Amino acid sequence: MLHELLLALSGHKSPLLSDDKDTQQLGSLLCPSEDALLRSIARLGNSHIELLKEVSTITDSHSSVICRAVSRTIESGQLAEFQQAILKVESRILQKNAALVGAYDIVPLSSVVGAFSGWGKKMEWLKSLVLHIQPRAVDLTKKSIEDEKNIGTKRHASGAQIIKWLRKESQTGYPDIERMAVDLIKVAERAWLRQVSAWVLYGRLPELGAGDFLIQKDSHTGSGTDSYRVQMGLCPAFVNSLTANSILFIGKSLNYIRTQGQITPESQVGPLTGEAPLLSSHLKHLSALEHPINAVSLAAAIANIRSSLSQNVLQKLLPLADIRQVLNVMTDFFLLERGDFAVALIASADECLSARSNRVLDAPSHSDALRFGGIMIKEGEVTNVLNRTWATLAALQDDDDDDVDEELDQARDIIRLSIKKHTAPPTTSFLSSAGPFSILEEVKTTFGDVLLATPASLYVSVSSPLDLFLGSAEVEAYSMIHSYLLSVRRAHLHLTDLWKLSVLRRIHPSPAKGQANSKLPEQDRKRANKRSESMRSTWAMVSSTAFFLTELGEYLQGEVVSSSWRQFSSWLQPPEATSLSRPPSPGSTEGILSADSAETNTTRDPQSLTIAHRAYLGALIRALILDDTAFTKQLKTMLTRLDHVAALVKRLSVVQQSTELGKSYATEESHIMRSLGDVRVAVEADLHSLVNRLSEIDSHRLDGGPQSTANESKITGFFPWQGGGLYRLLMKLDFARSGVSNAMQES
Numbered sequence: 038m039l040h041e042l043l044l045a046l047s048g049h050k051s052p053l054l055s056d057d058k059d060t061q062q063l064g065s066l067l068c069p070s071e072d073a074l075l076r077s078i079a080r081l082g083n084s085h086i087e088l089l090k091e092v093s094t095i096t097d098s099h100s101s102v103i104c105r106a107v108s109r110t111i112e113s114g115q116l117a118e119f120q121q122a123i124l125k126v127e128s129r130i131l132q133k134n135a136a137l138v139g140a141y142d143i144v145p146l147s148s149v150v151g152a153f154s155g156w157g158k159k160m161e162w163l164k165s166l167v168l169h170i171q172p173r174a175v176d177l178t179k180k181s182i183e184d185e186k187n188i189g190t191k192r193h194a195s196g197a198q199i200i201k202w203l204r205k206e207s208q209t210g211y212p213d214i215e216r217m218a219v220d221l222i223k224v225a226e227r228a229w230l231r232q233v234s235a236w237v238l239y240g241r242l243p244e245l246g247a248g249d250f251l252i253q254k255d256s257h258t259g260s261g262t263d264s265y266r267v268q269m270g271l272c273p274a275f276v277n278s279l280t281a282n283s284i285l286f287i288g289k290s291l292n293y294i295r296t297q298g299q300i301t302p303e304s305q306v307g308p309l310t311g312e313a314p315l316l317s318s319h320l321k322h323l324s325a326l327e328h329p330i331n332a333v334s335l336a337a338a339i340a341n342i343r344s345s346l347s348q349n350v351l352q353k354l355l356p357l358a359d360i361r362q363v364l365n366v367m368t369d370f371f372l373l374e375r376g377d378f379a380v381a382l383i384a385s386a387d388e389c390l391s392a393r394s395n396r397v398l399d400a401p402s403h404s405d406a407l408r409f410g411g412i413m414i415k416e417g418e419v420t421n422v423l424n425r426t427w428a429t430l431a432a433l434q435d436d437d438d439d440d441v442d443e444e445l446d447q448a449r450d451i452i453r454l455s456i457k458k459h460t461a462p463p464t465t466s467f468l469s470s471a472g473p474f475s476i477l478e479e480v481k482t483t484f485g486d487v488l489l490a491t492p493a494s495l496y497v498s499v500s501s502p503l504d505l506f507l508g509s510a511e512v513e514a515y516s517m518i519h520s521y522l523l524s525v526r527r528a529h530l531h532l533t534d535l536w537k538l539s540v541l542r543r544i545h546p547s548p549a550k551g552q553a554n555s556k557l558p559e560q561d562r563k564r565a566n567k568r569s570e571s572m573r574s575t576w577a578m579v580s581s582t583a584f585f586l587t588e589l590g591e592y593l594q595g596e597v598v599s600s601s602w603r604q605f606s607s608w609l610q611p612p613e614a615t616s617l618s619r620p621p622s623p624g625s626t627e628g629i630l631s632a633d634s635a636e637t638n639t640t641r642d643p644q645s646l647t648i649a650h651r652a653y654l655g656a657l658i659r660a661l662i663l664d665d666t667a668f669t670k671q672l673k674t675m676l677t678r679l680d681h682v683a684a685l686v687k688r689l690s691v692v693q694q695s696t697e698l699g700k701s702y703a704t705e706e707s708h709i710m711r712s713l714g715d716v717r718v719a720v721e722a723d724l725h726s727l728v729n730r731l732s733e734i735d736s737h738r739l740d741g742g743p744q745s746t747a748n749e750s751k752i753t754g755f756f757p758w759q760g761g762g763l764y765r766l767l768m769k770l771d772f773a774r775s776g777v778s779n780a781m782q783e784s
Contacts, residue, residue, distance in 0.1 A: 039130060042075075045082035046123050047088050074146045081153060084160040090114060091167045103196025104170045106228040106584030107203075108222050115163060115217055119156060139307045155213060162206070162214055166221075169202055170194050196249050200225050200273045204329065223328040229273065230323060230330075237284060237342060238319055241635070251276065252285055265289055265693025268397045271510075275332040284340045286644045287346055289364065293505060315349060343644055350641045354501050360646060361609055363503055366448050369646055371495065371515040372598050373522050381429040381526045385422045388487050393418070414491045416456050422489070423454040451499065457485055457492040476655040477513060482669035484520040487676060488527065495519050514654045521663055522593060529586040531683045532579055538690045541572060568693065571710055575686070578717045582679065585724060585770060592766045597660045601758040605653045608755045622685055649755035656757030669728045675723035678716050685713050728770050735763040 045051035088111070095108035129137045129152075136146045171193050194202075203225060206220035232243040232250050243250055251271045255264040265288070266528045276284075322338040369375040393414070427449050434442060486492045494516045499507045634723055660670050689709045692702040 039149070042078055042149065043123055043127055046078065046085065047120065048082070048085050050086070051079075051082065059483065061628075071146060074150050077150055077157070078153075080505050081157055082158060084157075084164060085116070085119065088160065088163055088167060091171065092116070092624035093138065095171050096574065099171060099193060100246065101193070101196045101199075101249040102196065102232065102243070103225050103249065104199055105229045105246075105698050106224050107199060108167070108170065110221060110224045111163060111167070114220065115159065119159075122153065122156070130308055158211070159217065162217070163175070166202070166206075168593060170199060174575075195271055196225065196229060196246070197251070197271050197273045199434065204274060207329075219329070226273075226328050226330050230278075230326070231660060233284065234320070234323055236318060237323070237339070238291075240288050240293075240295055245452055251281055252288060253585050265292075273330075275335055276331050277332060277336070280332070280336045280339050282334075283644065286647070286702050287339070287343055290346060290351060290505065290643075293502070294354070315345065318345060344642060345643065347642045350504070355505055355643055357609070359503065360506055361606075362444075362447070363499070363507065363604075364609070364650075366444060366451070367497065367515055368598075369444065370448050370452060371497075371519040372602065373519070373526065374598070374602070375596060377430060378426065379526050380530070381426045382422070382523070383488070383530055385425040385429070389414070389418055389422050390427070390490065414456070414489050414493070419454055419456055419489060421494050423495075427644065451497050452495060453498055454493060454495050457494040476658050476664065477510060477517070479664040480517055481660065481666040482671075482673055484524040484673060484676075485516070485519060487520065487524040487673070506643065506650070511650065511654060514658065517663065518658065518661065521661065522590075522598075524673070524676055525586055525590050525593065527581060528679045529590060532583040532679065536684060538686065541568075541686070541690050575682075575713055575717055578721055579682070579686075582675075582720060582724060585727070588766060588769045592763070593661055597657070597758075597760065599762070601653065601657045601660060604758040605649070605755070645753045645755075649753045651681060652753070652755060652757050656759065660758070660760050662731075665730070665734060668727065670736065671723055671730060675720060675727065677719050678723065681716050682713070682720065685709055685716065689713070728767070731763055731767055731770070735767060738762055 041051050092108045092112045095103050096112065098107070099105050126149065133142065137524065138144050139148075186193065200222065203218050203222045207217050207222060208216050209218070232246065235241050235243045236250070236252055242252065242254065249271060251268055252265055253268045253271075255266045267278075267285050267287060269278065269281065272281050322341050323497065326334055326338060370378055373379045427445075429446060483492075485494045496512050496516055497507070499512070560587045658664055689706065692706050696702055696706065
């Protein structure tokens with residue numbers, strides 16, 4: 038009987054302890070106390086059997102290396118310890134130890150059960166752990182049927198979830214449970230560190246369990262190079278977003294260096310491939326971590342590795358001068374700091390639209406569908422618009438000037454204008470705050486279809502190694518800002534060009550039926566006065582709207598863009614090393630410490646540059662009010678109506694000029710005037726709505742509304758320009774509001 042009990046506890050099925058009818062008949066021959074003791078041993082043995090089966094399944098088939106390591110440790114650790122406890126009880130019985138064997142060599146059943154006291158609780162905890170790792174349809178803890186159905190629908194747990202669960206379970210009042218949880222935490226964290234080591238030291242994803250690693254290959258990118266992202270759901274609790282992004286940055290840098298063939302002895306990248314100095318230094322930082330891992334110590338180790346990689350490799354591969362050069366190009370051409378580029382681009386686009394419209398209207402067509410289908414802009418025409426822009430800028434240069442505009446040449450090499458297609462979400466550079474560039478998701482209104490009446494965007498083709506710093510998400514942000522600023526500038530230029538139509542504002546005497554006459558007939562004078570009176574409200578609207586666009590553009594371009602770039606540019610310039618006020622005393626370390634600190638302060642970590650650049654773009658988008666959907670939507674509506682106004686006024690000038698030459702366009706002229714009146718009222722309403730919305734935005738900011746705050750400023754030392762509100766812009770726009778009100782009263 039004792040051997041049967043010990044075999045049942047060791048993981049073997051026992052017919053005496055099963056639930057069949059024969060066993061139930063055997064239980065009727067026992068007293069209640071003996072039956073209860075046998076049932077407790079049966080439960081413990083069945084738990085052992087179920088755990089052995091489930092742990093073996095997890096070790097062989099689970100996708101997570103961490104979970105497999107934990108299950109293997111359960112089998113070789115806790116369950117092996119239970120097996121040793123069984124052997125120890127058997128040895129005591131054979132040795133007739135007084136603790137188990139009584140008089141006449143009788144072994145009380147209660148003493149055998151007491152020898153395994155505490156293991157029931159341990160087995161239940163291990164079963165809950167195994168069930169958490171790999172839920173199945175039949176609950177090991179024998180809960181309700183409804184709970185069993187819910188468990189059967191769960192997916193397998195990830196390594197991060199198991200570490201989190203073990204850390205939570207370690208906070209218990211049971212020392213034996215805490216000890217098991219801590220042991221398993223150490224095993225799980227060591228397995229996780231081995232995965233991290235492959236990425237941080239060599240830039241490779243782990244060969245086993247890559248789907249359970251916090252760094253995942255991005256399958257949505259269309260570029261030829263591999264793109265990676267942080268999966269925050271796979272990060273353990275001791276890995277915050279900044280640490281995860283630093284891990285991403287380190288591994289992507291090493292992966293880039295290896296795949297792009299940038300490994301050269303001169304750049305000191307050779308040690309990263311396995312040679313001792315840099316690799317061993319990084320390995321020491323990871324080996325020094327104690328278990329359970331502390332978030333602060335892990336962040337410090339990753340920061341040290343990142344700093345070492347940046348100072349020894351990346352600053353030589355990607356110098357600060359190259360970054361500044363690219364940022365200067367982005368500022369001048371995307372943020373329109375070079376005004377001649379904006380004017381030339383708008384003029385080239387207008388010429389393209391005008392030429393295409395004339396060709397479509399003049400060419401014979403068999404159907405209206407073919408006629409209107411020809412208005413669509415093609416990719417080649419969009420490319421020619423940018424080529425004509427470069428030609429115009431080149432023609433503006435003085436031939437006698439020996440200085441070559443290198444910035445213009447670089448911009449011509451990397452900047453492209455293309456029809457925007459619906460593609461995958463843009464990939465970020467090496468750093469992202471919890472996934473994609475979050476500020477891009479806040480921009481709901483885009484202005485890419487304003488320039489060429491079709492969605493077109495200006496983008497930059499960045500080659501390696503600059504793509505380490507500038508990702509497609511950052512380029513997308515620049516493109517959004519560019520189309521936004523260019524749309525405001527374009528509308529202002531179109532409105533101011535209307536004042537050049539002198540035929541609408543002056544009375545020109547025309548010869549009457551071939552006879553020269555310097556005086557206007559009375560009928561012509563009355564017609565001219567009627568035209569002037571009917572156009573007075575339109576000109577007032579054009580004047581006030583042009584004033585609004587002037588002040589808005591001055592605020593966006595002259596204050597926001599210039600101030601933001603000035604602050605970011607000053608941060609990019611590394612501080613100069615300060616000299617000692619007096620020579621160090623003999624034997625002191627003051628000079629050495631000062632030299633080390635000066636060397637540290639004069640360098641910029643490439644990751645810090647990336648973080649600061651992202652913070653700069655996010656603050657710039659918010660300061661430009663581009664993230665306010667109500668404002669941008671109303672502004673785009675008004676810009677569209679202003680295009681209608683410009684087209685109607687230009688057509689009206691042609692009609693009136695033809696009327697002066699003796700042709701009759703009375704019907705068309707009256708139709709244009711009615712259309713102008715309708716669109717004028719709509720533009721005035723849009724103007725009022727925009728000014729009111731600006732007032733609300735200013736009040737919201739003054740009341741402490743959400744500002745552009747960079748959490749990463751603590752590690753970069755860069756604080757983006759925030760601005761002081763819109764009150765100065767609103768004071769100037771009061772003139773436009775009063776002008777529109779007076780025009781409406783007069784009309």
